[in-house]
Amino acid sequence: MRKILVVGAGQSGLQLALGLQSQGYEVTLMSNRTADEIRSGRVMSTQCMFHTALQHERDLGINFWESQAPRIEGLGVSVAGPDGGRAVDWVGRLGGYAQSVDQRVKMAGWMETFARRGGQLVIHGAAVSDLDYFSRAYDLVLVSAGKGELVSLFERDADRSPYSAPQRALAVAYVHGLGPRPEHPDYDAVRCNLVPGVGELFVMPTFTTSGRADILFWEGVPGGPLDVFRGVRDPAEHLSLTLELMEKYTPWEYARATRVELTDAGGTLAGRYAPTVRRPVGRLPGGGLVLGVADVVVANDPITGQGSNSAAKCAASYLDSITAHGDRPFDEEWMRGAFDRYWDTARHVTKWTNAMLGAPPEHVLGLIGAAGAHQPVADRFANGFNDPADFEDFFYDPERTAAYLASVAGA
Numbered sequence: 555m556r557k558i559l560v561v562g563a564g565q566s567g568l569q570l571a572l573g574l575q576s577q578g579y580e581v582t583l584m585s586n587r588t589a590d591e592i593r594s595g596r597v598m599s600t601q602c603m604f605h606t607a608l609q610h611e612r613d614l615g616i617n618f619w620e621s622q623a624p625r626i627e628g629l630g631v632s633v634a635g636p637d638g639g640r641a642v643d644w645v646g647r648l649g650g651y652a653q654s655v656d657q658r659v660k661m662a663g664w665m666e667t668f669a670r671r672g673g674q675l676v677i678h679g680a681a682v683s684d685l686d687y688f689s690r691a692y693d694l695v696l697v698s699a700g701k702g703e704l705v706s707l708f709e710r711d712a713d714r715s716p717y718s719a720p721q722r723a724l725a726v727a728y729v730h731g732l733g734p735r736p737e738h739p740d741y742d743a744v745r746c747n748l749v750p751g752v753g754e755l756f757v758m759p760t761f762t763t764s765g766r767a768d769i770l771f772w773e774g775v776p777g778g779p780l781d782v783f784r785g786v787r788d789p790a791e792h793l794s795l796t797l798e799l800m801e802k803y804t805p806w807e808y809a810r811a812t813r814v815e816l817t818d819a820g821g822t823l824a825g826r827y828a829p830t831v832r833r834p835v836g837r838l839p840g841g842g843l844v845l846g847v848a849d850v851v852v853a854n855d856p857i858t859g860q861g862s863n864s865a866a867k868c869a870a871s872y873l874d875s876i877t878a879h880g881d882r883p884f885d886e887e888w889m890r891g892a893f894d895r896y897w898d899t900a901r902h903v904t905k906w907t908n909a910m911l912g913a914p915p916e917h918v919l920g921l922i923g924a925a926g927a928h929q930p931v932a933d934r935f936a937n938g939f940n941d942p943a944d945f946e947d948f949f950y951d952p953e954r955t956a957a958y959l960a961s962v963a964g965a
Contacts, residue, residue, distance in 0.1 A: 646936025
């Protein structure tokens with residue numbers, strides 16, 4: 555039986571560990587926190603998973619909260635106008651519903667499932683020196699811990715990483731008491747509110763430790779008026795700042811948030827990081843090799859909501875590559891090939907996310923505006939969050955955009 559070590563217990567690490575376990579591999583999972591510590595800790599993300607990523611969980615039978623989490627059936631875009639109103643406002647319907655489950659709930663539950671099914675769970679914050687030892691004891695070591703010392707094992711890929719500094723300052727609040735959007739009170743949707751030159755506010759339904767909730771998520775241009783959360787430690791102050799900014803820049807969202815309260819004392823998060831693609835193979839001091847997983851090697855800004863989706867897709871791709879390899883050694887050539895197979899999907903996410911971080915060109919502004927007049931455009935844009943590869947056909951090139959809009963207008 556082949557022995558595999560997975561370091562890191564996030565979406566990708568746990569999904570991969572559970573998938574390998576189900577295929578009969580001897581799997582060790584290393585986490586720096588216990589399930590109880592994760593469950594009672596601070597929120598970790600603003601995950602919203604779309605149909606393809608959710609299906610990977612269903613395929614493994616680990617979609618434990620699907621009946622409890624809100625079904626997100628739409629994705630809407632609003633663009634703030636100079637008068638404080640909305641210059642653009644529309645919602646596209648998703649072909650398959652999306653869902654968000656607080657990673658405190660999911661990761662704790664998955665970790666307990668892994669242990670209950672006989673997996674070896676090690677609670678230890680791994681260092682490079684640890685991996686030097688483990689690389690000799692396991693057939694394959696996978697690093698899915700996207701922060702800390704271990705990331706330094708993986709060299710930045712400058713050709714695929716156009717940004718060397720954070721492009722947004724991030725601030726998250728999980729709340730109860732948010733009212734519905736009056737445009738679609740009968741179904742849930744993620745709302746993307748764009749404030750030109752300032753940043754973005756995302757509002758999404760979620761399932762958290764205390765049940766149904768909503769996430770208020772500001773992405774601010776660094777140094778701009780939204781970049782005010784650094785150093786804020788008090789959760790109440792964090793929420794107050796969030797609401798003040800909503801009242802000023804997205805009053806239509808603030809109107810349904812006047813009675814919100816934090817879900818819990820750990821329901822806020824703030825930070826920033828530079829979007830980075832890294833080379834997939836890490837070489838240890840002793841000569842051993844490790845393979846980077848998900849945001850260890852492809853870390854995009856969350857502006858397009860792809861983090862947990864990419865993690866799920868990476869875990870599914872790596873699982874296929876591992877099981878198809880049989881008893882052959884997991885050498886450097888295989889590691890690079892496994893990453894290249896995942897990159898065929900991830901490259902579309904990276905291209906789209908990096909494009910959304912910049913000022914939108916005129917043809918993209920026209921596309922977003924046209925979605926308000928043509929429902930098929932809104933629907934296609936919304937479903938691009940599930941399949942970013944589709945943006946190649948109508949988003950980046952002005953001529954393709956024009957041809958697509960002409961075909962819709964003439965239909």
